[in-house]
Amino acid sequence: MTRRIGVLGGYGAVGSAAVRLLAARFDGIVRVGGRDGKRAEAAADALAAGEAAEVDLWDDAALAAFCRDCAVVVHAGGPSYQVVDRVARAAFAAGADYVDAGGDLPLYERLAGTERRAVVTAGMMPGLSGLLPRWLAARTGPVGRLETYAGVLDRLTPAGAVDYLLSLGGRDAESQAVWQDGRRVTRSAAPQVDVRLPFFPGVVSAFPYLGYEPERLAQQLAIPDVRWYSVFDGGAAMMSTLARLQGAMSGEGDLAAAAAELAEAAELDMFGREPYQRMVFTAHPADGSAPSTLVAGSRDTSVLTGTVCGLAALQVLSGAVVPGRAFAAEALDAETLVADLRETDALSVFELLTEAAELREASEEGVL
Known part of the structure; x- marks a missing residue:
């Protein structure tokens, strides 16, 4: 079965950088999601193995459909203080692991007890x-x-x-x-x-x-x-x-x-x-x-944050990150991330x- 990584906010400033990184390094399908279906389609069409999804993260059914069949869901859009754990919970319900470019302490605290892999603040600062x-x-x-x-x-x-x-x-x-x-x-x-x-x-x-x-x-x-x-x-x-x-x-x-x-x-x-x-x-x-x-x-x-976020998703997918919630700075393998990051133009x-x-x-x- 072909693996998928979904990037919510995948055509935005941060999300598009994560999508580019994943398109270059991931051998599965990158699902690009956002409220603007045409922009999602344009971003997905530019990939060798991409698919688009029109999704409003406040629509329960649409969010569940976006997360379905994904091995990892990446959240790279919407203010963290509003979204908090909404996307993470949808990812977990679909059987996916989770990476968030932001989130900070509020998201970390909300994810206490999860058995899925969940990496928060996978960006530039913090991260x-x-x-x-x-x-x-x-x-x-x-x-x-x-x-x-x-x-x-x-x-x-x-x-x-x-x-x-x-x-x-x-x-x-x-x-x-x-x-x-x-x-x-x-x-x-x-x-x-x-x-x-x-x-x-x-x-x-x-x-x-x-x-x-x-x-x-x-x-x-x-x-x-x-x-x-x-x-x-x-x-x-x-x-x-x-x-x-x-x-x-x-x-x-x-x-x-x-x-x-x-x-x-x-x-x-x-x-x-x-x-x-x-x-x-x-x-x-x-x-x-x-x-x-x-x-x-x-x-x-945005490019640096999105690139770090994409690399974090790959570490989660590889199993290098142990199950449970964690801050990116503490959960990711620093040697691998720095080496991979230096190979990019970020x-x-x-x-x-x-x-x-x-x-x-x-x-x-x-x-x-």
Whole structure:
């Protein structure tokens, strides 16, 4: 029997990248689903082995039909805060495993007790941002201190803008927090405003926070100290818009209108500039030896997220992921994912720097 992987939202910015990856690496049928049947057909017709499905994820019968006969269902469309576990439950009912490009803690918590394979936050951040430090730690040995700087200058999709707003709303408890001496320490790190950081172009600002991903990373790898920074590049329009959208961040008011306003601000900040995504991880070995820095980046957030999502689906299909719910950063085989990811065009930079001279030279050149 021919195997199928279904990608819901398969013609969108993230889903189309997952579909392209699967079309190149999967020897079965890729089912492309979405509300617009014509767009789904166009996307499926471009594949050697594709099929289209017109499906509204809020239509129980249509969603069940989409999941039927799929070995894995990938969700790459719709705001996570609305969808939560709706698609996952339909996949499980059809006997399929599940991969979600987003979801975060709410979805992870909803999937407690499942016996199917379910991988959540299989995207760039969170996701790849938690997996790459594990890849790095496998090369350095036990880590005594980890510093991470992650920044994005890119456009926002409508669903991405909604999820971004809500993620910021949960940052109060995380803002300026660090992992120090094996525990969370709140309000202990100051922002770095209008500074030049290695491997980031121009002047940026870095805001420390400790979300669930770095905290779980610190606990699981027994790293005593973790400093995690979100980097903002310019962003005058976005920053001023965010200051007006405090209610939307907490789920109040018209989220769709707020998301549209934020997406427009992001577009203004992009004027005359090239998009980029950059993640810089510096691991200081526990034995006091020289630190190693991993610099990874892309020119398209959606392409990188969708590519990671597609690779996650292949690992689930292969049986490399154990049954049960899991975050992508913790469930996926880091060596395999990084090796496969580097064979795609989703990364514009991937450099491991281990010597002081290498770090200085690469920082001066921007590694690009």
